[in-house]
Amino acid sequence: MKPLTLFAAVAIAFSAPMALAQDGPSAQEKARQGMMRIMALNMGVLGGMAKGEVTYDAARAQKAADTLVAVSMIDQSNLWPEGTDNDSSMHTGALAAIWEKPDDFAKAWMAFGEAAKGLQAAAGNGREALGPAMGGAGKSCKGCHEMFRAKPK
Structure with a gap:
């Protein structure tokens, strides 16, 4: 192999991973995915307590x-x-409906906020109080996901 050809092959080999790295999620995608993971983790804690799968801890x-x-x-x-x-x-998994219906998306986010406040009010009042509040929170999550999130492939 000629030196110039070898150099070109090495340059291409080392530049390919950098090009692929640029195709990763944007900072905004990473941030909102992190936010959703935090939400899922905390909903899981509360849901586990509400179902009696996790020991209730006020x-x-x-x-x-x-x-x-x-x-x-x-x-x-x-x-x-x-x-x-x-x-x-x-x-x-964000659907284009988020940008096509921004007012509906904002309402869905506000509904989650209200449901979270309901959980906040119920959280320290025993396991039995969590169930109804979890129902409202789950409904807000489901409503948003049905309209604005693609089903996992």
């Missing part, structure tokens, strides 16, 4: 609910730039 339940309320207050405007939907990026 302090832990309150922290989980407080976290959900805090997440619900995050300004969403920077996390959902156009072009980060599942048709434009393979790293997200």
